[in-house]
Amino acid sequence: MPYRFTFDLSKVPRFFFTEIATVSYQKGMHKALIKKLQEIIVRFRIQEATGLNLSDSLVVLQDLIDLQAINMIERSRFLQTKKRALFLPHCSRKYMDNRCKSIFDASIPSYTCAHCSPDCSINKADQLAKKKGYDVYLLPGGSCIPKILKTNRYEGIVGVACGEEMKILGPLLSSMDVAGQAIPLIKNGCANTIFNMETLTKVL
Ligand code: SF4
Numbered sequence: 001m002p003y004r005f006t007f008d009l010s011k012v013p014r015f016f017f018t019e020i021a022t023v024s025y026q027k028g029m030h031k032a033l034i035k036k037l038q039e040i041i042v043r044f045r046i047q048e049a050t051g052l053n054l055s056d057s058l059v060v061l062q063d064l065i066d067l068q069a070i071n072m073i074e075r076s077r078f079l080q081t082k083k084r085a086l087f088l089p090h091c092s093r094k095y096m097d098n099r100c101k102s103i104f105d106a107s108i109p110s111y112t113c114a115h116c117s118p119d120c121s122i123n124k125a126d127q128l129a130k131k132k133g134y135d136v137y138l139l140p141g142g143s144c145i146p147k148i149l150k151t152n153r154y155e156g157i158v159g160v161a162c163g164e165e166m167k168i169l170g171p172l173l174s175s176m177d178v179a180g181q182a183i184p185l186i187k188n189g190c191a192n193t194i195f196n197m198e199t200l201t202k203v204l
């Protein structure tokens with residue numbers, strides 16, 4: 001399920017994400033956290049950069065922090081896993097129409113990237129993850145995930161998606177005792193979305 005608003009943090013300075021990671025370590029100090037988030041929104045001009053109002057900005061930042069905190073908690077368990085998969089969102093493909101040559105297999109269910117465009121983020125992520133031994137799924141939506149997890153006994157999952165989709169994936173992985181790492185989209189909108197390749201490389 002998408003956010004009810006769109007945002008684009010891809011032009012926000014990299015230091016913003018370092019700040020988010022730092023704040024994640026302080027998670028639990030809720031009153032202080034909200035104040036800190038408001039400071040970050042002002043300091044990085046998030047409302048001007050994204051067009052979001054204050055409450056939507058807070059939602060996005062809170063989700064980024066929650067995901068970062070979960071990543072940190074899960075990291076050591078994830079590093080011990082051997083059989084892993086990467087879930088990529090179809091909305092980050094270079095093309096959303098028939099110029100994308102990926103093939104959908106309903107029996108999995110997943111697309112397989114055909115590597116038609118060297119500058120497509122999905123292509124780069126797919127090749128990177130496969131070199132590291134991951135199975136890669138290019139998903140039209142989170143509803144495909146339960147079947148994939150039931151068919152394949154993965155120990156670790158890296159998921160790229162917007163924060164809202166991640167909220168669905170998290171409990172599912174916990175219930176199946178699968179260690180997860182999340183890469184949130186930094187530009188949402190269900191088409192031409194963006195995730196940070198450097199972050200993905202580090203997490204993989
Ligand atoms: S590189 Fe893969 S995901 Fe990207 S447009 Fe081509 S087939 Fe689709």
Ligand code: SF4
Pocket residue numbers: 001002003089091141160161162165185188189190191193
């Ligand atoms: S932004 Fe992408 S991951 Fe999020 S709901 Fe839309 S299609 Fe799914």
